[in-house]
Amino acid sequence: MSKLHVDSVTKSFDEKKLLKNIYISCETGKVVGLLGRNGTGKSILLKIIFGIVKGDSQFIRVDDKVLQHQIDRKGRISYLPQYSFLPKGIKIKKLISLFCTQENSDKLFKLELIKPFLNETSGNLSGGEKKIIEVLLIIFSDSKFILLDEPFNALSPKIISEIQKIIKEQLKEKGIIISDHRFQEVLDISDEVYMLSDGYLKQIKDLKELQQNNYLPKSI
Numbered sequence: 001m002s003k004l005h006v007d008s009v010t011k012s013f014d015e016k017k018l019l020k021n022i023y024i025s026c027e028t029g030k031v032v033g034l035l036g037r038n039g040t041g042k043s044i045l046l047k048i049i050f051g052i053v054k055g056d057s058q059f060i061r062v063d064d065k066v067l068q069h070q071i072d073r074k075g076r077i078s079y080l081p082q083y084s085f086l087p088k089g090i091k092i093k094k095l096i097s098l099f100c101t102q103e104n105s106d107k108l109f110k111l112e113l114i115k116p117f118l119n120e121t122s123g124n125l126s127g128g129e130k131k132i133i134e135v136l137l138i139i140f141s142d143s144k145f146i147l148l149d150e151p152f153n154a155l156s157p158k159i160i161s162e163i164q165k166i167i168k169e170q171l172k173e174k175g176i177i178i179s180d181h182r183f184q185e186v187l188d189i190s191d192e193v194y195m196l197s198d199g200y201l202k203q204i205k206d207l208k209e210l211q212q213n214n215y216l217p218k219s220i
Contacts, residue, residue: 002028004145006049007059017071026175028144033190034179040196042179043076046147050079062171080141082150084130086122091120092133104140113162128154139170148178163204
């Protein structure tokens with residue numbers, strides 16, 4: 001078992017303290033859900049963990065390796081951003097070979113979810129189809145820990161269900177932190193769920209606690 005340990009993360013913009021002494025951890029074999037309203041800092045937190053944004057303070061470690069630079073994340077942490085990252089003009093089957101190891105490429109080629117797109121380029125795909133490819137490339141990357149920022153956006157319930165199954169299958173070797181506004185899907189797949197509000201993380205057990213913390217209306 002491997003463990004991702006994130007501690008003492010703070011981040012301010014101008015006079016606003018967005019993240020205040022954040023602690024979160026994830027182990028291989030588990031999914032950790034991250035919920036919160038727009039602007040609370042969920043994406044910033046994931047970017048700090050991945051190393052593309054610097055916190056005012058931070059301590060991030062995978063097992064016994066303290067991650068101080070972007071290169072330290074290689075083979076340890078992969079990140080799905082909200083924006084599309086697929087290069088244009090390259091067929092999906094070629095991208096899979098570029099992004100993934102031979103073993104993981106072979107697994108992806110066998111997935112029914114991706115077979116219709118293998119001979120297409122990203123320029124010929126819809127937003128939802130691109131999202132499917134991007135989510136799968138990151139999930140099957142050669143990293144112990146996967147950070148997914150809005151992976152269900154623009155996807156149908158059927159496709160979301162398929163991706164949830166794939167995530168669960170990959171947990172044999174990986175730990176996953178997932179943030180998405182589709183809270184029910186996050187609750188369904190997560191072993192632990194946290195809500196980011198007013199700069200702090202609070203563990204959430206169910207819908208009732210989300211209502212009590214004003215993330216959801218009381219009528220749901």
